Amino acid sequence: MDIFEKQELPTTAFSRLLQIMDDLRDKCPWDKKQTLESLRHLTIEETYELSDAILDKDMQEIKKELGDVMLHLVFYAKIASETKDFDITDVLNSICEKLINRHPHIYGDTKADTEEAVKQNWEKIKLKEGNKSVLGGVPSSLPALIKASRIQEKARGVGFDWDNRQQVWEKVEEELNEFKEEFHKEQIDLDKAESEFGDVLFSLINYARFIDINPENALEKTNKKFIKRFQYLEEKAKESGKQLQDMTLAEMDIFWNEAKKH
Known part of the structure:
Protein backbone atom coordinates (compact mmCIF):
# COMPACT_ATOMS: atom_id res chain seq x y z
CA MET A 1 0.00 0.00 0.00
CA ASP A 2 1.19 3.50 -0.87
CA ILE A 3 0.97 5.44 2.41
CA PHE A 4 0.90 8.73 0.49
CA GLU A 5 -2.32 7.72 -1.30
CA LYS A 6 -5.66 8.54 0.33
CA GLN A 7 -7.78 5.43 0.88
CA GLU A 8 -11.52 5.31 0.27
CA LEU A 9 -12.51 2.25 2.34
CA PRO A 10 -12.47 2.16 6.18
CA THR A 11 -10.44 -1.06 6.23
CA THR A 12 -7.73 0.19 3.89
CA ALA A 13 -7.63 3.61 5.56
CA PHE A 14 -7.12 1.90 8.93
CA SER A 15 -4.40 -0.31 7.44
CA ARG A 16 -2.72 2.85 6.13
CA LEU A 17 -2.65 4.27 9.67
CA LEU A 18 -1.20 1.02 11.03
CA GLN A 19 1.54 1.06 8.40
CA ILE A 20 2.42 4.68 9.19
CA MET A 21 2.50 3.80 12.90
CA ASP A 22 4.96 0.98 12.16
CA ASP A 23 7.17 3.39 10.20
CA LEU A 24 7.13 6.05 12.91
CA ARG A 25 7.87 3.59 15.68
CA ASP A 26 10.80 2.23 13.69
CA LYS A 27 12.30 5.44 12.32
CA CYS A 28 11.18 8.56 14.25
CA PRO A 29 13.31 9.43 17.33
CA TRP A 30 10.33 10.88 19.21
CA ASP A 31 7.92 8.04 18.43
CA LYS A 32 10.55 5.39 19.24
CA LYS A 33 11.00 6.90 22.70
CA GLN A 34 7.33 6.85 23.77
CA THR A 35 5.88 4.50 26.40
CA LEU A 36 2.37 3.82 27.65
CA GLU A 37 3.07 6.14 30.56
CA SER A 38 4.52 8.98 28.48
CA LEU A 39 1.49 8.97 26.17
CA ARG A 40 -1.06 8.97 28.99
CA HIS A 41 -1.18 12.71 29.71
CA LEU A 42 -1.13 13.47 25.99
CA THR A 43 -4.15 11.23 25.48
CA ILE A 44 -6.02 13.03 28.24
CA GLU A 45 -5.21 16.35 26.54
CA GLU A 46 -6.45 15.06 23.16
CA THR A 47 -9.67 13.85 24.77
CA TYR A 48 -10.34 17.29 26.23
CA GLU A 49 -9.63 18.88 22.84
CA LEU A 50 -12.20 16.53 21.30
CA SER A 51 -14.64 17.52 24.05
CA ASP A 52 -14.11 21.22 23.25
CA ALA A 53 -14.76 20.61 19.56
CA ILE A 54 -17.99 18.74 20.36
CA LEU A 55 -19.25 21.55 22.57
CA ASP A 56 -18.35 24.06 19.84
CA LYS A 57 -20.25 21.90 17.30
CA ASP A 58 -17.24 22.24 14.98
CA MET A 59 -17.51 19.15 12.77
CA GLN A 60 -14.19 19.65 10.98
CA GLU A 61 -12.40 20.04 14.31
CA ILE A 62 -14.21 16.96 15.66
CA LYS A 63 -12.94 14.98 12.67
CA LYS A 64 -9.38 16.19 13.32
CA GLU A 65 -9.51 15.42 17.05
CA LEU A 66 -11.00 11.96 16.44
CA GLY A 67 -7.99 11.25 14.26
CA ASP A 68 -5.66 12.32 17.07
CA VAL A 69 -7.44 10.05 19.54
CA MET A 70 -7.38 7.18 17.02
CA LEU A 71 -3.63 7.62 16.62
CA HIS A 72 -3.15 7.27 20.36
CA LEU A 73 -5.20 4.07 20.47
CA VAL A 74 -3.11 2.58 17.67
CA PHE A 75 0.07 3.79 19.40
CA TYR A 76 -0.81 1.99 22.67
CA ALA A 77 -1.56 -1.23 20.81
CA LYS A 78 1.71 -0.96 18.86
CA ILE A 79 3.73 -0.61 22.08
CA ALA A 80 1.93 -3.59 23.64
CA SER A 81 2.59 -5.70 20.55
CA GLU A 82 6.32 -5.13 21.00
CA THR A 83 6.16 -6.70 24.46
CA LYS A 84 3.92 -9.50 23.13
CA ASP A 85 1.09 -8.54 25.52
CA PHE A 86 -1.52 -7.82 22.84
CA ASP A 87 -1.87 -6.15 19.45
CA ILE A 88 -4.47 -4.08 17.64
CA THR A 89 -6.30 -7.20 16.41
CA ASP A 90 -6.67 -8.40 20.01
CA VAL A 91 -8.02 -4.98 20.99
CA LEU A 92 -10.61 -4.94 18.20
CA ASN A 93 -11.73 -8.53 18.82
CA SER A 94 -11.98 -7.83 22.53
CA ILE A 95 -14.34 -4.90 22.10
CA CYS A 96 -16.41 -6.83 19.54
CA GLU A 97 -16.84 -9.73 21.98
CA LYS A 98 -17.67 -7.32 24.80
CA LEU A 99 -20.35 -5.57 22.73
CA ILE A 100 -21.91 -8.88 21.72
CA ASN A 101 -21.93 -10.08 25.34
CA ARG A 102 -23.32 -6.78 26.65
CA HIS A 103 -26.17 -6.73 24.11
CA PRO A 104 -28.04 -10.03 24.59
CA HIS A 105 -31.20 -8.22 23.49
CA ILE A 106 -29.58 -7.92 20.05
CA TYR A 107 -27.42 -11.04 19.85
CA GLY A 108 -29.36 -13.31 22.20
CA ASP A 109 -32.82 -14.05 23.60
CA THR A 110 -33.00 -11.32 26.28
CA LYS A 111 -35.78 -8.77 25.90
CA ALA A 112 -35.03 -5.07 26.45
CA ASP A 113 -37.34 -2.59 24.74
CA THR A 114 -36.28 0.56 26.60
CA GLU A 115 -33.03 2.36 27.34
CA GLU A 116 -33.60 1.79 31.06
CA ALA A 117 -33.98 -1.97 30.57
CA VAL A 118 -30.75 -2.04 28.55
CA LYS A 119 -28.86 -0.25 31.34
CA GLN A 120 -30.21 -2.66 33.97
CA ASN A 121 -29.07 -5.61 31.87
CA TRP A 122 -25.60 -4.08 31.54
CA GLU A 123 -25.16 -3.83 35.30
CA LYS A 124 -26.30 -7.43 35.82
CA ILE A 125 -23.89 -8.65 33.13
CA LYS A 126 -20.98 -6.69 34.64
CA LEU A 127 -21.58 -8.30 38.03
CA LYS A 128 -21.57 -11.74 36.37
CA GLU A 129 -18.29 -10.82 34.68
CA GLY A 130 -16.66 -10.42 38.08
CA ASN A 131 -17.34 -6.86 39.18
CA LYS A 132 -17.65 -6.91 42.99
CA SER A 133 -19.71 -3.72 43.08
CA VAL A 134 -22.02 -1.92 40.70
CA ASN A 217 -21.80 20.04 29.51
CA ALA A 218 -23.96 22.63 31.26
CA LEU A 219 -21.12 23.87 33.46
CA GLU A 220 -18.63 23.95 30.58
CA LYS A 221 -21.04 25.99 28.46
CA THR A 222 -21.33 28.45 31.34
CA ASN A 223 -17.52 28.53 31.62
CA LYS A 224 -17.23 29.37 27.92
CA LYS A 225 -19.96 32.02 28.21
CA PHE A 226 -18.17 33.64 31.16
CA ILE A 227 -14.81 33.62 29.36
CA LYS A 228 -16.34 35.25 26.27
CA ARG A 229 -18.03 37.97 28.30
CA PHE A 230 -15.01 38.62 30.51
CA GLN A 231 -12.73 38.94 27.48
CA TYR A 232 -15.22 41.43 25.99
CA LEU A 233 -14.99 43.37 29.25
CA GLU A 234 -11.18 43.35 29.07
CA GLU A 235 -11.25 44.49 25.46
CA LYS A 236 -13.65 47.37 26.12
CA ALA A 237 -11.74 48.48 29.19
CA LYS A 238 -8.55 48.57 27.15
CA GLU A 239 -10.26 50.62 24.41
CA SER A 240 -11.31 53.08 27.11
CA GLY A 241 -7.71 53.35 28.31
CA LYS A 242 -8.54 51.76 31.66
CA GLN A 243 -7.20 48.85 33.72
CA LEU A 244 -9.78 46.49 35.22
CA GLN A 245 -8.23 46.74 38.67
CA ASP A 246 -8.73 50.53 38.58
CA MET A 247 -12.41 50.34 37.57
CA THR A 248 -15.37 50.21 39.94
CA LEU A 249 -17.75 47.26 39.80
CA ALA A 250 -20.44 49.61 38.47
CA GLU A 251 -18.17 50.63 35.57
CA MET A 252 -17.38 47.01 34.77
CA ASP A 253 -21.08 46.11 34.91
CA ILE A 254 -21.76 48.46 32.00
CA PHE A 255 -19.43 46.50 29.72
CA TRP A 256 -20.59 43.19 31.21
CA ASN A 257 -24.19 43.95 30.32
CA GLU A 258 -23.08 44.92 26.82
CA ALA A 259 -21.31 41.56 26.53
CA LYS A 260 -24.57 39.73 27.24
CA LYS A 261 -26.04 41.22 24.05
CA HIS A 262 -23.20 39.93 21.84
Missing part, protein backbone atom coordinates in the same frame (compact mmCIF):
# COMPACT_ATOMS: atom_id res chain seq x y z
CA LEU A 135 -19.88 1.16 41.37
CA GLY A 136 -16.62 -0.71 40.77
CA GLY A 137 -16.48 0.37 37.15
CA VAL A 138 -16.33 4.09 37.98
CA PRO A 139 -12.69 5.20 37.55
CA SER A 140 -11.30 6.76 40.72
CA SER A 141 -9.43 9.39 38.69
CA LEU A 142 -12.55 10.80 37.01
CA PRO A 143 -13.22 14.50 37.68
CA ALA A 144 -15.59 14.73 40.65
CA LEU A 145 -18.54 16.18 38.71
CA ILE A 146 -18.46 13.46 36.05
CA LYS A 147 -17.85 10.81 38.71
CA ALA A 148 -20.99 11.91 40.59
CA SER A 149 -23.04 11.53 37.41
CA ARG A 150 -21.66 8.07 36.69
CA ILE A 151 -22.21 6.92 40.30
CA GLN A 152 -25.84 8.01 40.15
CA GLU A 153 -26.41 6.41 36.75
CA LYS A 154 -24.97 3.09 37.90
CA ALA A 155 -27.01 3.10 41.12
CA ARG A 156 -30.11 3.77 39.05
CA GLY A 157 -29.24 0.78 36.87
CA VAL A 158 -30.03 -1.56 39.79
CA GLY A 159 -33.12 0.34 40.92
CA PHE A 160 -31.58 2.56 43.62
CA ASP A 161 -33.19 5.85 42.64
CA TRP A 162 -35.92 8.37 43.37
CA ASP A 163 -39.40 7.83 41.95
CA ASN A 164 -39.83 11.31 40.48
CA ARG A 165 -38.03 14.62 40.03
CA GLN A 166 -40.14 16.41 42.67
CA GLN A 167 -38.59 14.16 45.31
CA VAL A 168 -35.16 15.01 43.96
CA TRP A 169 -35.85 18.74 44.06
CA GLU A 170 -37.02 18.45 47.66
CA LYS A 171 -33.67 16.82 48.41
CA VAL A 172 -31.89 19.74 46.71
CA GLU A 173 -33.78 22.21 48.93
CA GLU A 174 -33.03 20.11 52.02
CA GLU A 175 -29.30 20.12 51.24
CA LEU A 176 -29.33 23.86 50.49
CA ASN A 177 -30.95 24.55 53.86
CA GLU A 178 -28.38 22.40 55.67
CA PHE A 179 -25.59 24.25 53.87
CA LYS A 180 -27.08 27.64 54.79
CA GLU A 181 -27.41 26.59 58.43
CA GLU A 182 -23.65 26.12 58.63
CA PHE A 183 -23.16 29.84 57.94
CA HIS A 184 -25.70 31.01 60.49
CA LYS A 185 -23.58 29.65 63.29
CA GLU A 186 -21.33 31.96 65.28
CA GLN A 187 -18.37 29.64 64.71
CA ILE A 188 -18.25 28.24 61.16
CA ASP A 189 -16.91 24.72 60.80
CA LEU A 190 -15.33 24.86 57.33
CA ASP A 191 -14.94 21.08 57.07
CA LYS A 192 -18.65 20.61 57.81
CA ALA A 193 -19.56 23.44 55.44
CA GLU A 194 -17.46 21.84 52.69
CA SER A 195 -19.21 18.53 53.26
CA GLU A 196 -22.64 20.18 53.07
CA PHE A 197 -21.64 22.02 49.90
CA GLY A 198 -20.64 18.69 48.36
CA ASP A 199 -24.10 17.36 49.23
CA VAL A 200 -25.68 20.36 47.49
CA LEU A 201 -23.66 19.72 44.32
CA PHE A 202 -24.43 15.99 44.39
CA SER A 203 -28.16 16.63 44.74
CA LEU A 204 -28.12 19.22 41.91
CA ILE A 205 -26.32 16.75 39.66
CA ASN A 206 -28.97 14.20 40.56
CA TYR A 207 -31.74 16.63 39.62
CA ALA A 208 -30.02 17.45 36.35
CA ARG A 209 -30.03 13.74 35.51
CA PHE A 210 -33.77 13.58 36.13
CA ILE A 211 -34.46 16.39 33.67
CA ASP A 212 -31.98 15.05 31.08
CA ILE A 213 -29.34 17.75 31.49
CA ASN A 214 -25.70 16.74 31.36
CA PRO A 215 -24.18 18.73 34.26
CA GLU A 216 -20.64 18.59 32.83
